Amino acid sequence: MHFTVLGAGAMGLRYGVLLQEAGNQVDFVDTWQTNVDQIHRQGGVYVSRDHQNRHLVPVKVSTPEDYHDDPDVWVVFTKQMQLADFLTRTAHAFNDHQYVLTCMNGMGHVEKLLHYFKPEKLLAGTALVATVLNGPGDVDFIGARGAGTMNLANYTEQPDDMTHRIVTELDKCQFHPNLTTNFRGTLLAKVVFNSVVNTLCTLFEITMGEFAAYPGADELSRQLIDEAYDVCERDGVTMLNTRAEELASVNYVSKVANPLHYPSMYQDMSHNRPTEVDYINGYLVKLGQKYHYQAKTHAFLTHLVHLAETTRQASTATEHDTEQNVQDATEQASQQASA
Known part of the structure; x- marks a missing residue:
């Protein structure tokens, strides 16, 4: 083919x-x-x-x-x-x-x-x-x-x-x-997975295995999964997994399949590229609003990722300005010495 x-x-x-x-x-x-x-x-x-x-x-x-x-x-x-x-x-x-x-x-x-x-x-x-x-x-x-x-x-x-x-x-x-x-259920299974692992690993700059090793990881995952499933069920989506199976999937991939992996959202953040959080956690927030359901945890995480993006960009800009000032001062000193 x-x-x-x-x-x-x-x-x-x-x-x-x-x-x-x-x-x-x-x-x-x-x-x-x-x-x-x-x-x-x-x-x-x-x-x-x-x-x-x-x-x-x-x-x-x-x-x-x-x-x-x-x-x-x-x-x-x-x-x-x-x-x-x-x-x-x-x-x-x-x-x-x-x-x-x-x-x-x-x-x-x-x-x-x-x-x-x-x-x-x-x-x-x-x-x-x-x-x-x-x-x-x-x-x-x-x-x-x-x-x-x-x-x-x-x-x-x-x-x-x-x-x-x-x-x-x-x-x-x-x-x-x-x-x-099951078209929508298939797509949303990964959205829910990413809304937990990608977002939390990105915010704390950790691997999937490091997240899973935290004693409270299951509680964090369960809160986000429950909120996401509440949204999807209101939209009439039949999910591929039960809530318990989705948690098990998060744990298996994080602990066994890819414990050393930094998710793609982290890779974008670490290179100062825009993340896809609005299409993951943010999507669940907007879908919930359609049914007057407030996915507050997902909304909070969406804001945190954007805050992290903003502060990283500001920090990068400051570092660039500092490097430029040092370069300008060095060139000026060199010119004065030559004079």
């Missing part, structure tokens, strides 16, 4: 590289010019697993404007806030016979994708797969091969032959795809 991955970041590269290794034709499209240029210069992407066995994997990458091929399936892994622009720039390559698969974090992407793809050709899901982008053209797969899992569903909740073919290819990559017929 022919796959084209939109977004050559951590998750996009992991899915694309493994699909390529499984014998598929895979292209990458990315809007980060530095990343595209670096991959071109080095002839591919450097891939490690758990910081070891770093090796170059040849891949084909281009910017949206330069891409004109016709894949069977688009695989979309961008940040929520970047998706609309990404799709606009790539729209010339979309057509009615193509399928699209996405396992992005948060909520809001499905509506944007439906502007370009038919409902019966849209598959969306969740991926409990830990990956880190070390820098342009350099990715680290976290966890042993086959350690991750994923759930996916058709938007119409009616799997067709192409859906099963896609699932087969994902299974070859050892993503362990679980095909469901």
